[in-house]
Amino acid sequence: MLKVIYNEKDQTYKLHKNYPNAACCYKQILRAGARTTADSKYKLLSCVTFPQDFVVPPDVEAVITECRRPYSSKVLQKDGFSFVHPQKPDPTPSSSPEERPSVLLWGIDSLSRMNFELTMPLTYKYFREQPWYELQGYNKMGDNTFPNLMAILTGFNQTRSYSKCRPTAVGGLDACPMIWKRFKAEGYATAYAEDWASISTFDYLKKGFRRRPTDVYGRPLVLALEKELKKKYIKEIPYCLGRKSSAEYIYDLAEQFTEVHKNRSFFGMFWTNSFSHNDFSLPSAMDARMVKYMRTLDHNGIMQNTIIIFFSDHGTRFGLLRKLDSGFLEERLPVIYIRLPKWIRDKYPEFLDNLKANKNRLTSPYDIHATLKHILELDTPAEQLPRPEGCPTCHSVFQAVSLSRNCSLAGIDDHWCSCGGFTEVSSTDQMAKTIAEQLVEAINQFLISLKGTQKCRHLKLDKIMSVHRKGNSSVYLIQLSISPGGGFLEASAEWNPKTQKISTSVPSISRLDSYGTQSRCVQVKEAKKFCVC
């Protein structure tokens, strides 16, 4: 019933009624809440009736609209819209836009390189026909979304991400040195948006941001859409909100943000969970749409001056795919493609050569952090560029990665490292049994050591599924099930034959099936995958 028409000349939006007699009004969406609820509440202003081709005021960034037949009280159609208005231009840009590429991080949660090719063949084909460069040896550095995105956004390892950015304290993340602050300080317009409010990276069992972190911030819109519009769930994901898929609101916002700011520098991160997190086959539903988004960015001229990173944080972490033999690599190797504007390819041919050479080398999220910093100073000699704190041996992917690089040099913990061969060990072997029993005991001790886990039950080893030895090392990869609850785990443990004891990092142990509601009695994130209430 309603169409948003963008006027490129004066950068305004019009609300056009397809049925001119329809009575429509809009409710402005605002951030609300304070302290602990600052990032989880929104407020709707009362419904303002508007005429045909109403020009949206510049302070209105998101709305819920309602349309009725004339003199009818029944709402015929309800929608949600975002409007990105231009930021004031930077008064003193340090260099001309020609020398300052914009940056667009286009993210999809839980999508491996393998599964991307299987479920999004059209996008895969499009990337191969266009100047997109893949990093096939891109290996996650930590378990789930938060550490991997924080490595990109801050260069911190997981421990530092928690100690320095305190995501569970109100205002903790606000004080965190997110990379978008660097871009903002350089005069870039900034944006961040993510769908599926309850599991969003900075809000799932965390406090989110007290103040809006970027110029354009999608969260109030997403909170309102999920509450005000009709939802359709697929595999417990709010996949559709009203008449669009959840992800489309995020990517439409990206389209608006880049279009409005195309004549200045911008940095935007647009992240979606809603068509990939719980169902490995669902990305296929977005495949054709994704190609359309990419073609629109190209058509709008965005690609002429924007470095685009199309990426994920990790592969499928639980479920059927993870239990296959390929599940080990599935989880560890997220998809990532990078596109450089033509002028950068022409001006810095060595960047392109290096990026191509890095296709089959080992890279990690820390390298992407270093790359973002490199983008801020493209002419600085490689040896003078800043290195990520969490991985001082990591560097921009526009520099060649050494062929002899190993996981430790790429900042990737042993357990998440996909390099190195494995040999099978019999699961009835006495050492295998001892390792498995000690692992379960380590998990029990870990749960006891955490606050708020009193309701978690004592775990026992149920069955050893498989044991593999990593190369010639004393590190073993073990898959086992536990009881009660039947959790299916995969753990790395280093075996000391002298002491007959293992050393392991319990937080790094993977849970290969979904813990679902088993751990509803704990709110401690690290305990969720082990705790059975």
Ligand SMILES: [Zn+2]
């Ligand atoms: Zn994730």
